[in-house]
Amino acid sequence: MWALRRASFPLRLNSLYRNRVFHVRVPYVKLTPNTCVEDHAGISVSPQLAYGNGGFSSPNRCFHSGLGSSRCEFSSQAGTKDDDDLEDGFSELETPLGYESEKLLDSDSEHSDDAEVPHNELELSHDEDELVTVKKSSQKRVLSELFKDIMDAPGLSVRTALDKWVEEGKELSREEISLTMANLRRRKMYGRALQLSEWLESKKHLEFVDSDYASRLDLIAKLRGLHAAEGFIESxxxxxxxxxxYRTLLANCVVLNNLHKAEEIFNKMKDLEFPVTAFACNQLLFLYKRNDKKKIADVLLIMEHENVKPSPLTFKILIDAKGQSKDIAGMDQIVEKMKGEGIEPDIQTNAVxxxxxxxxxxxxxxxxLLKKMEGEDLRENRWVCRTLLPLYANLGMADEVGRVWKVCETxxxxxxxxxxxxAWGKLKKIDEAEAVFEMMSKKWKLTPKNCSVLLKVYANHKMLVKAKDLVKRMVDSGCRLGPLTWDALVKLYVQAGEVEKADTVLQKAIQQSKAKPLFSSYLTILLQYAKRGDIHNSEKIFYKMKQAGYASRPRQYQVLIEAYINAKVPAYGIRDRLKGDNISPNRTLANMLVQVDGFKKSPASDLLD
Known part of the structure; x- marks a missing residue:
């Protein structure tokens, strides 16, 4: 297997590992940024890597310890490349279908009986060292009786419902508890799930084991942040x-894209002498693919030294990384190595x-490859249709989209x-997209998630009137508007040239609901203010993003500095702000900083001095 590292990620470095010297070829990924958002820039060769005493170090970068804030943040020790620019633009590896990349960020604001956990909602499998998704479409949904009682309880008085359950002499088995937890989590009702966990321990109705504590930690991390979750570990x-x-905490660092904290937790696990697993390494690979691809090499080196067998997910991440770099030959080479290990690419990998x-x-x-994915009879493999439809649309093949949809239509x-x-939206066939939506509306009740798919189509095609009509229909049907709806409206108003209206809509939505807006909603508005050179409003949105829990990264700073450049005024103290947010400027950002440096000397000033 590790011939893969040498062939596909070549770089010769000296490595010190556990007080023994190895002369090895350390993997290195020379990748270009994600094509959706970033510009293309080469990546310079990484300096020598030293590995010892349970940590990573190099002359210029290391896995740092500590977290500067008590809030969960997207902290990253970014490299010097432009692919640090990527923000929340997840590749097809994490979300093969576009609509699934839009997570509901509030636990109760947009739930329904049909609520499902998106593919990118990460969950721990305690049987395998693998990152798996919660969603299992073939699994029959079962509502527990305890869950129904909790839902019927007035307000959020979960404890009252539980006390009543016990008083009535009903059995509180682990099976009933597990099913109730699953029901609550599926609807993102993390607050109620946490109350259930706390009540069970306080009343000693359940003998807690490590997986129960891990579940509690996961809920705390989701509701109160990583700092609170770390504090819980001490108890x-x-x-x-x-x-x-610890791997539950590590997985939450991945969900929050907190690279700095993930590195710290990974090192902590090694200090505690836990075995290095494919699961833990895959977490870092996910983060490095998004944030600092040069460090992919470090993880592969650790896996080699620790004799960790790569999992199917490891291959998927490497395949996606090579694909993002436009190194198709290298990507195909990894696929062949994957097959050589006896692992056949699944539908998700083929979609990537x-x-x-x-x-x-x-x-x-x-x-x-699409024909191969279909198999001999698509009707027998109809579960593949949802993956095929948008891919055929990306190829502009309307006839193929129609053919595949006919298989599903009945x-x-x-x-x-x-x-x-x-798919129909991508092909600009709005009538067909609306027809599917109407059919869906008759079969299932309207929910914000269902409507958001069509709203996104309207937003992409600047159809503001249709979008407003759909939102009115949602309100009339009793839908509670949330982040997905707000995001579509923000984009629609921006595309119509009404940036202030988009800003107002978002601020009103925040005031009316406790839900957290999507990152893209803020960024869409920030980009427009920056283009205008509107420093005041750019700084306002920048602050709002931080206030919402989105810690600053290079991409936000680039957009903010663009506002100063377009306004032709210096940005005093901007370097100190970057340092305070633990950001190392990449090439693009460094060039922009020079342009807004209020203390730089011009050739004329040098002569006068």
Missing amino acids: IPESFRGEIV LVGHYISAGLDDKAKA HPRIEDCFAAIE
Whole structure:
């Protein structure tokens, strides 16, 4: 397997590992930024890497310890490359269908009986060292009786419902508790789930084991942030502070894209002498693919030294990283190595490959792989349709989209409808997208998630009137508007040239609801203010993003500094602000900083001095 590292990620470095000297070829990824958001810039060769005493270090970068804030932040020790610019633009590896990349960020604001956990909602599997998704479309949904009682309780008085349950002499089995927890989590009702966990321990109705503490920690991290979750670990009996607990914290660092804290937790796990697993390494690989691709090499080196066998997810991450770099030959080479290890690419991996083939202009390779994904009889493999629809749309193949949709049309699943609406929207066939939506509306009740798919189509095609009509229909039907709806409206108003209106809509939405707006909603408005050179409003939105819990990263600063450049005024103290946010300027950002430096000397000033 590790011939893969030498062949696909070559770089010769000296490494010191556990007080022994190895002369090895350390993996290195020379990648260009994600094509969706970033500009293209090469990546310089990484300096020598030293590994010892349970940590990573190099002359210019290391895995730092400590967190500067008590709030959970997107802290990153970014490299010097432009792919640090990427913000929340997840590749197809994490979310093969576009509509699934939009997470509901509030636990109760947009839930429904049909609520489902998106594919990118990460969950821990305690049986395998693998990152898996909660969603299992083939699994029958079962509502527990305890869950129904909790939902019927007035307000959020979960404890009252639980006390009543016990008083009535009803059995409180682990099976009932697990099912109730699953129901609450599926609807993102993390607050109620946490109350249930706390009540169970305080009343001693359940003998807690490490997985129960890990579940509690996960809920705390989601509701109160990583700092609170770390504090909770100290209260866990030492005998239960095992690897499951720490990898739960590590996985939450990934969900929050907190690279700095993830590195710290990874090192902590090694200091505690937990075994290095594919699960833990995959967490870092996810983060480095998004934030600092040079460090992919470090993780592969650790896996080699610790004799950690790469999992299917490891290959998927490396395939996606190569695809983002436009290194199609390297990507195909990794696929062959994957097959050589006896692992056949699954549908999700093939969807990633197709996406990168299309992006590289290799339509024939994309079409051939799509046909292979279909199998001999698509009707027997109809669950593949939801993946095929948007990919055929990306190729501009309306006939193929229509053919695949016909397979689903008689007995569609809701995910098929989402994919069809997205596909027809990409092909600019609004009537077809609306027809699917109406069919879906008759079969399932209107929910914010269902409507957001069509709203996104309207936003992409600047159809403000239709979007307003759909929002009015949502309100009339009793839908509670949330982040997905706000995001679509913000984009619609911005595209109509009404930036102030978009800003107002977002601020009113925040006041009316406790839900957290999507990152993209803020960034869309910030970009427009920056283009105008409107420093006041740019700084306001920048502050609002921080206030919402989105810690600053290079991308936000680049947009903010663009406002100063367009206004032709210096940005005093901007370097100190970057340092305060623990950001190392990448190439693009460094060039922009020179332009807004209020103390730089011009040739004329040098002569006068």
